[in-house]
Each structure stands twice: as structure tokens, then as C-alpha cells.
Amino acid sequence: MVCHAAQAKTLCTRRVAIIVSGTIYVCMTLLAIPSVIRYKTVSCHDPHHNKTVYNIVVTDLWMNETFVVAYNWTQNLLRSVIPFLVLIILNTYIINALRKTRANRRFSARNRITFMLIMVIVVFVVCITPDAIMSTCFGFGYYDANLLVKGIREFTDTLLTVNAALNFVLYCLFNKNIRDHFRTIFCRGYVERRVAHEPDESEYRRLSDQKNHQSTTTMTPIQKSATTHV
Incomplete structure (x- = not known):
């Protein structure tokens, strides 16, 4: 919408958004399945206390070093590294475009939305980078790691949880429409006050028709003829 407004009207459609979001959701869900089966619970006998205890061990699949390396790189590239690079590159283009158009008042509303998205991306980059470094560069797990790594x-x-929680806060801070919709859904008192201060639709239509009628009656015959001709 900032750099290629004409193309955005055809590319940024509801259908495309649903397809892209659904595809990402399915692919990342499938990609996460191996992480679910990384560990397993086994029972063993404790001779000191003479009872059965349960331990968590790494599964045979995750004992395969080739699989671990391939999976970790695939997951971290798709989950962290590639999104990180794409966001940095696209953010650079967006910021440059905003600098060129910041003197134009027509773009003020669009710039506010774009600035909001930039802040969302900045928070994402800050929160995702430590996890990306830990997962990609070191490949550390959790249960089988030492106390420092844990x-x-x-x-x-x-940080990942904070990133997910802050998005909605940023939307509300930078976008009045989102705040109004939130209040309309969750704040009944706000809706009642808004309805009380807004004119009734029929009254608004009556006032509009009255104004148009007054404008027509004050026109000269020549102006009426010209308006009718147009």
C-alpha cells in the first residue's frame, strides 16, 4: 500500500489473505509435529526406594544426528531466519517510501497505519532474535540441556509470548478504528454513549433532504436549467 498502491488493490484481497494464512498455518503445524515427539516418558525401577519412577528421554528419531541437523535448520529458517530477513528488507523499502511522502498530507492516515505495522515488526524482530540465535546457531533443546541453557x-x-501479547496493544495504540471496534464489542457503556450522541438515521436523512431542498430553491432559473442539463 505504500510502495505499490496500484498493485495492492489487486493483490491484497480477502481471498488471497485467507489462502496465504491457511497455507502458513497448515505448513507450520506440520513442521511442528517432530518437536512434539522429541521426548518420551519411560518407566524404570528405583532400587533405592523400591518403586517405579518415570523419566523423560530423547526418542530414537531425535537420536539421529542427521535428522536433528536437517530439521533444526529447516524449522529455524522457516520460522525465524527467512521471516527476519524479509521483514528487514521490506521495512527498509517502506521507511524510504515514507520519507519521500512524509511532506504530503494526503498520506497522513496511511502513514499512521504503516508506522503501526513497523512498530509491530520491530517488536517481532527484537523478541524473535534471541530464540533464533539459540535455536539456529546452537541447536539447544530444553530438557536435555544444562541449567544455564534452560x-x-x-x-x-x-520474549516470544510477549511478542504475541503486544501486537494487540500496538494496534489499539496506533489505530483509532481498532480502539472504537474494541469498545463497541466489549464496552456496553461506550456503545450507549455513542448512540446517544449520534443523530438518528432518519433525522439525519431529513436534515440532509431539507438542506438540499433549500439549496435548490435558492438557485436562479438559469442555474436550475444548467444543473438539469448536466
Whole structure:
């Protein structure tokens, strides 16, 4: 919408958005399945306490070093590295386009939305980078890691959660329409006050018709003839 507004009208459609979102959802769900079966629970006998205990061990699939390396790189490329690079490159183009059009008041509303999206992307980059480094460069897991790695993992996982939680906050901060829709859905008092201050639709139509009638009656015969001709 900022760099290629003409093409955006044909590319950014509801149908395309549904297809892209659905495809990403299915692909990333399938990609996450091996992570679910990374560990398994086994029972064993504890001779010191003479009872059965349960331990968590790595599955045979994840004992295969070739699979682990291939899967980790595939997952981290699709989940972190490629989105990170794409967002950085596209953000650079968007910022350059905004700098060229910032003096034009016609783009003020669009710029606010674009700035909001830039902030969302910046938060994403900040929150996703530690996890991407830990997963891609070091390939550390969680249960089979040492205490230091587990502590760092808790921090990076918290950043991922914060990233998901902050998006809605940023939308509300930078976009009045989203705030109004949120209030309309969840704040009954806001809806009642808004209805009380907004004119009735029939009253608005009556006032509009009255204004148009007054404008027509004040026109000279020549103006009426010219308007009818047009």
C-alpha cells in the first residue's frame, strides 16, 4: 500500500489473505509435529526406594544426528531466519517510501497505519532474535540441556509470548478504528454513549433532504436549467 498502491488493490484481497494464512498455518503445524515427539516418558525401577519412577528421554528419531541437523535448520529458517530477513528488507523499502511522502498530507492516515505495522515488526524482530540465535546457531533443546541453557530458554520463550501479547496493544495504540471496534464489542457503556450522541438515521436523512431542498430553491432559473442539463 505504500510502495505499490496500484498493485495492492489487486493483490491484497480477502481471498488471497485467507489462502496465504491457511497455507502458513497448515505448513507450520506440520513442521511442528517432530518437536512434539522429541521426548518420551519411560518407566524404570528405583532400587533405592523400591518403586517405579518415570523419566523423560530423547526418542530414537531425535537420536539421529542427521535428522536433528536437517530439521533444526529447516524449522529455524522457516520460522525465524527467512521471516527476519524479509521483514528487514521490506521495512527498509517502506521507511524510504515514507520519507519521500512524509511532506504530503494526503498520506497522513496511511502513514499512521504503516508506522503501526513497523512498530509491530520491530517488536517481532527484537523478541524473535534471541530464540533464533539459540535455536539456529546452537541447536539447544530444553530438557536435555544444562541449567544455564534452560535459564536462557525461559527468557527467550518469554520474549516470544510477549511478542504475541503486544501486537494487540500496538494496534489499539496506533489505530483509532481498532480502539472504537474494541469498545463497541466489549464496552456496553461506550456503545450507549455513542448512540446517544449520534443523530438518528432518519433525522439525519431529513436534515440532509431539507438542506438540499433549500439549496435548490435558492438557485436562479438559469442555474436550475444548467444543473438539469448536466
